[in-house]
Amino acid sequence: MFSQLKQRFGSPLSVAIVALIAVWLIGLVILPQLIMVNYSLKPNLLPGEIGGxxxxxxxxxxxxxxxxxxxxxxxxxxxxSSVLVTFLTLVVSYPLAFYLAKVATPRQAALCLLLLIIPFWINEILRTFSWYIILAYKGPLNALLLELGLINRPVRFLSGDGGVLIGMVYAYILFxxxxxxxxxxxxxxxxxxxARNLGASWLRTHYRVVIPHAKPGIATGCIMTFMLAAGSYAVPALLGSPGSRWFTQIIYNWFFEGGDWNQGAAYAFLLLIICIGFIALVMRVFKVGLGDIAR
Known part of the structure; x- marks a missing residue:
């Protein structure tokens, strides 16, 4: 890796790039995780009891x-629920991604991408709160459905996990x-x-031609979406009902309300282990390696 960087950028710049990557990995990834593991393996003690x-x-x-x-x-x-969010996001995203890549003209693709990206210029909390307004009991969605005669009375979209699933699919669709x-x-x-000329249907064409080629992209999207969904706090906090708590809310309570950082670190590390296991499972199912995902 370093030799390739050296050939492309020269020795001084290559050393600087490797040094910045090392600082980022050690300072922002490895050390925080090690500190979290150390916290998780220690009891919650008073300051005077530490070292005793x-x-x-x-x-x-x-x-x-x-x-x-x-x-x-x-x-x-x-x-x-994170697996379900990943699946729903994949179902919504795959047709749109195929349309942008193979069907739309450059002008149509550029316009569609712009329409997808513009809402993400706004803070995630504000975007999530906008869904809270849309899905509210007396919100615009219920008003529209009542006006069209599709429902007889307002639906409580935010009473279970439905609002959380909708908010997460929207929040992570670009990933x-x-x-x-x-x-x-x-x-x-x-x-x-x-494939089409040989008589294959669109479904068979996608199953035998498009999806096998797109496996690294599908695996990357699933991994990113699952990890973001499993680690999300803002979306379930705003769109979830009291009976639909997310595990990240429990972790937050341990850290900032219960004051037990050791217990919170243990919960956070267990969630991290599950996410790593999900990554390994997806890589095995799609038969891709880290090199394929990193492209």
Whole structure:
């Protein structure tokens, strides 16, 4: 890697690039995770007790999750809901990505991409709060449905996980569209035409030609969407009802309301382990490596 950078940029600039990458990895990725693991293995003690007899490594913070049935159910619900968000985002994003890459003219693709990107110039909390207004009991969506005669009375969209799922699909759709779009764009259009000319239906063409070529992009989009959904706090906090708590809200409570950073670190590390396991599973299912995802 360094030799390739040296040939392209020269020695001084290559050293600077490698040094910046090392600082970023060590200072912003590795050290915070190590500190979190260290916190998670220590009991929550008073300042005067730190360094004393009770200040020893223990797995009790991890055992708390498995002994607390409410937190454990929220943990599994968060993982399942994140998988569902990933699937729904993929279903919405794939047709749009194919249209942008292979069907739309350059002018149409540019306009569509602009319309997708402009809302993301606004802060995520404001975008999420706009969905809170849209999905409210007396919001514009219910007013429209009532006006069209599709419903007899307003629907409580925010009473369960429905509002959270909608908000997350909207919030993370670009993280799914762009990797798939980049993968499909590199596909030779003649392969699609050849499949159609040989009598393959559109469904079979996508299954046998387009999707195998776009696997790295699909895997990247799924990984990014799942990790963002599993680690989201703003969307479930604004769009979720009291009975639809997210695991990140439990972690937040441990840190900032309960004051137990050790317990919060243990919960956060368990969530990180699940996310890493999901990445490995997706890579195995799509049969792609880290090099394919990093393209």
């Amino acid at each position: 007899v009770q200040d020893q490594y223990t797995l009790s913070n991890y055992a708390t999750l498995f002994s607390n049935t409410i937190h454990l159910s929220i943990f599994f619900k968060t993982i399942w 799914m569209i762009f990797p798939i779009y980049n993968a499909i764009e590199s596909l030779d259009s003649n392969q699609v035409k050849a």
